[in-house]
Amino acid sequence: xxxxxxxxAELDQLAxxxxxxxxxxxxxxxxxxxxxxxPRTVEEKIADAAMVNKLTGLAPSVAxxxxxxxxxxxxxxxxFAGEHGMKLGTINxxxxxxxxxxxxxxxxxxxxxxxxxxxxxxxxxxxMNVTGSRDLKIWLADGSNYPGQADMRSRQDWLxxxxxxxxxxxxxxxxLVLEYKFFEPAFYHTDVPDxxxxxxxxxxxxxxxxxxxxxxxxxxxxNIEFIVAQLIRLGKLGSFDFNSRFYADDDxxxxxxxxxxxxxxxxxxxxxxxLDPSSGIALMLDQCHNLEEKIPGQIRSVLNVQEMTAxxxxxxxxxxxxxxxxxxxxxxxxxxxxxxxTDVRPGLAQWRESKGLPADPLAEYRASGYQDRINSERxxxxxxxWGA
Ligand code: LRH
Ligand code: MN
Ligand code: MN
Numbered sequence: 001x002x003x004x005x006x007x008x009a010e011l012d013q014l015a016x017x018x019x020x021x022x023x024x025x026x027x028x029x030x031x032x033x034x035x036x037x038x039p040r041t042v043e044e045k046i047a048d049a050a051m052v053n054k055l056t057g058l059a060p061s062v063a064x065x066x067x068x069x070x071x072x073x074x075x076x077x078x079x080f081a082g083e084h085g086m087k088l089g090t091i092n093x094x095x096x097x098x099x100x101x102x103x104x105x106x107x108x109x110x111x112x113x114x115x116x117x118x119x120x121x122x123x124x125x126x127x128m129n130v131t132g133s134r135d136l137k138i139w140l141a142d143g144s145n146y147p148g149q150a151d152m153r154s155r156q157d158w159l160x161x162x163x164x165x166x167x168x169x170x171x172x173x174x175x176l177v178l179e180y181k182f183f184e185p186a187f188y189h190t191d192v193p194d195x196x197x198x199x200x201x202x203x204x205x206x207x208x209x210x211x212x213x214x215x216x217x218x219x220x221x222x223n224i225e226f227i228v229a230q231l232i233r234l235g236k237l238g239s240f241d242f243n244s245r246f247y248a249d250d251d252x253x254x255x256x257x258x259x260x261x262x263x264x265x266x267x268x269x270x271x272x273x274x275l276d277p278s279s280g281i282a283l284m285l286d287q288c289h290n291l292e293e294k295i296p297g298q299i300r301s302v303l304n305v306q307e308m309t310a311x312x313x314x315x316x317x318x319x320x321x322x323x324x325x326x327x328x329x330x331x332x333x334x335x336x337x338x339x340x341x342t343d344v345r346p347g348l349a350q351w352r353e354s355k356g357l358p359a360d361p362l363a364e365y366r367a368s369g370y371q372d373r374i375n376s377e378r379x380x381x382x383x384x385x386w387g388a
Contacts, residue, residue, distance in 0.1 A: 002346060002347035002350050002351075003310075003314060003342060003344060003347045004310060004344060004347030004348060004350065004351050005347075007310060007313040007314060008351060010270070010275055010313050011306070011309065011310060011313065011351065013275045013276060013277060014058060014275060014283070014305070014306060014309055015058065015059070015060055015061070015277070015283065016058050016059050016242075016283050016284070016285060016301075016302045016305055017059070017061045017062065017063050017089045017090060017282060017283065017284040017285070018049045018052060018053075018059045018061075018062050018063070018284075018285050018298055018301075018302070019062070019063045019065070019092075019284065019285055019286055019287065020042065020045045020046070020049070020062055020063060020064050020065060020068070020069050021065055021068060021288065021384040021385055022285065022287050022288060022289060022294060022297070022298055022301075022384075023038070023039050023044075023045040023048045023049065023294045023295070023298075023384075024038060024039065024045065024068075024294075024381070024382045024383055024384030024385065025038050025381060025382065025383045025384060026251075026288035026289065026290055026383065026384040026385075027288075027290045028290065032290075032383060033290065033291065034381065035289070035293060035294060035381070036374075036375040036378075037293075037371055037374035037375040037377075037378055037381065038294070038378065038381020038382060039378065039381055039382060040378055040379075040380060040381055040382055041382075042064070042069045042071055042077060043077070043080055044374075044378065045062070045069070046062055046077075046080060046081050046084060046086055047084060048294065048295050048298075048374075049062040049086060049298070050081075050084035050085055050086050051295055051365070051368075051370055052295060052298045052299055052302060053085060053086060054085070055299060055357065055358055055361035055364055055365055056299060056302050056303060056306075056352075056357065056361050057352065057355055057357045058302040058303075058305075058306055059298070059302050060085070060086060060087060061086060061087040061088065061089035062081065062086055062087075062088060062089060063089045063090040063091075063092060063137075063284055064088060064089075064090075064091055064092065064127070064131075064133075065092040065094060065385060066091060066092065066093060066094060066120075066123065066124050066127060067094060068094070068384070068385040074088075074127050074130040074131050075130050075131075077131070078130065078131045078132065087132075088131040088132070088133055089133055089134075089135070089282070089284070090133060090134075090135040090136075090137050090177070090239065090282060090284060091124045091127050091128050091131070091133050091135070091136055091137065092137045092139070093120060093121055093124045093136065093137065093138050093139075094120070094385075095117045095120055095140065095141070096139075096140070096141035096185070097385075098116075100113050100116055101113065101117070101141070101142075103144075103150070104140075104142040104143075104150070104155065104191070105117035105140060105141070105142055106118065106121075106138075106140060106142065106158070106159055106162035106163065106166075107140065107142040107155040107156075107158050107159045107162070107191045108142075108158070109150075109151070109154065109155075109158070114158060114161075114162050117162065118162055118165050118166060121136065121138065121166040121169070122166070122169055124136050125166075125169050125170065125171075125174065128171075128174055129171065133174075134173060134174060134175055134282075135174070135175050135176070135177050135238065135239060135282060136166070136170070136174065136175070136176050136177070137177050137179060137212055137239070138163075138166070138176060138177070138178050138179065139179035139181065139192075139212070139214075140159075140191055140192055141185050141186065142155070142159075142186065142190070142191040142192075143183075143185075143186020143187075143188070143189050143190035143191055143193075144186055144188050144189050145186060145187050145188050146188055147188060149188070150189070152189055152191075155191050156191070156197075159191055159192070159201065160201055160204055160205075163176070163178070163201055163205055163209070164205060167205045167206065167208065167209055170208050174208065175208045175209070175210060175238060175280075176202075176205070176208060176209045176210070177209075177210050177211065177212040177238035177239045177282075178192060178198045178201060178202055178209065178210075178211060178212060179192070179198070179211075179212035179213075179214055179217070179241065180192045180193060180194050180195055180197060180198040180211070180212075180213075180214075180217060181193065181214065181217035181249065182194060182217060182218060182219055184248065184249055195211055195213065195227050195230075195231065198211045198212070199211055199231070199234070199236055202236055203236070209238075210236050210237065210238025210239070210280075211231055211236050211237060211238055212238055212239045212240070212241060213227060213228065213231065213237065213239070213240050213241070214240075214241035214243070214286055215240065215241065215242055215243055215244065215245075215254070215261075215262075215265065216241075216243045216244065216245040216248075216249045216250060216251060216286075217241075217249065220247075224261065224264075224265055225261075225264040225265050225267065225268045226268075228265055228268040228269060228272070228274075229268045229271065229272065232268065232269070232272030232273075232274055232279075232281070233272065237272075237274070237281050238280065238281070238282065239281065239282035239283075239284055240281070240282070240283050240284055241284055241285070241286030242254040242262075242283065242284065242285050242286065242287070242301070242305060243285065243286050243287045244256050244257035244258060244261075244262070245257055251286065251287050251288045252287065253287060253289075253292075253297060253300055253301050253304065254285060254287065254301050254304050254305060255301075255304030255305065255307070255308055256300075256304070259304065259307075259308060260340060262304065262305070262308040263308045263311050263312055263339075263340050265308075266305070266308045266309045266311075266312035267312040267315060267336070267339075269281065269283075269309075269312070270309070270312045270313055270315075271317075275309070283305065285298070285301050285302070285305075287301060288384055293371065295365065295370070295371065296362055296365060299361050299362055299365060300362070303348075303361065303362075306348060307344055307345065307348065310344040310347070310348060311339050311340055311342055311344055312339065314339040314342055314344070315335065315336060315339040316335055316338075316339070319335050320332055320335045320336065323335055
């Protein structure tokens with residue numbers, strides 16, 4: 001018996017989507033360090049993602065970013081993924097790397113630029129039609145740097161107008177997830193800075209529009225788990241972009257900077273029924289590995305999510321409710337902390353073994369020889385996308 005036995009059924013539901021760009025080289029505006037074995041093609045990114053899934057049993061789908069992952073035939077790509085036991089997941093749009101978008105994309109004052117951005121979203125929906133992906137992710141770099149530079153109010157109207165056109169193109173089972181971010185690259189105002197703005201637009205659009213919460217996109221000190229609780233309560237949490245941050249949009253390994261925050265977030269996901277696939281909440285990573293090797297970095301990431309999910313599942317809900325309702329402040333806090341401090345790692349190792357997975361996925365990866373093979377096979381790997 002381990003602490004995991006009682007929560008194994010819920011744990012089995014956990015599925016995390018990994019981002020194709022996590023396998024490419026990335027860095028900061030100061031330097032992108034190349035890592036040996038970096039994929040040269042989308043297929044190689046998918047093969048690496050498949051390795052993460054094979055060793056952890058946790059990551060059965062991979063998100064694409066268009067145009068970083070542009071190919072001629074997405075049907076072929078989906079088959080390739082299928083042969084590797086993977087599905088193609090969320091399609092991430094990109095309206096932030098074209099000169100035309102200097103002053104905005106879906107929010108631009110010029111209808112011609114807005115239409116170009118809308119056409120890009122249509123192109124992404126075409127990709128989804130072929131890959132069978134459910135979600136179109138929209139994150140906008142739109143905003144301004146100086147007070148007076150742009151008419152913030154009109155831009156909200158243009159944004160809703162543009163989003164409506166995109167929304168109307170979605171198929172029956174497709175969804176749009178609108179990601180917010182409080183700053184960067186715009187520094188004075190951002191057109192979708194917070195969950196409230198995303199929520200307002202999604203509400204106006206309809207039920208196929210939902211909020212995407214990137215855990216790195218908030219001001220320091222923000223109570224992110226409150227936002228999670230609220231959006232689940234409103235039925236409007238579509239997806240997560242998991243990562244962790246110390247200062248800005250650091251895109252570090254999820255749970256690395258603040259595992260307690262990840263625990264608190266997962267506690268609200270569990271509380272809201274968000275682990276159940278029927279909740280429609282996609283748990284995705286949006287990370288980059290600037291210094292560390294990418295595949296072990298991704299393995300570490302999905303294991304971190306699993307560990308904090310297991311701890312969240314261990315919260316004694318009945319006791320917690322009783323403590324909360326009787327005004328037992330310290331008792332309630334202690335119940336939460338007991339779950340957080342429970343070491344679930346030995347139990348999870350046994351859980352993995354019971355499923356024919358390696359008890360220690362990172363050690364198994366080292367022993368597999370995969371990294372040595374790709375280091376010698378792949379020369380001149382791709383940059384993840386930034387500055388490309
Ligand atoms: C923006 C963002 C968004 C992009 C990704 C690469 O900061 O979080 O999700 O698509 O990074
Ligand atoms: Mn993101
Ligand atoms: Mn980000």
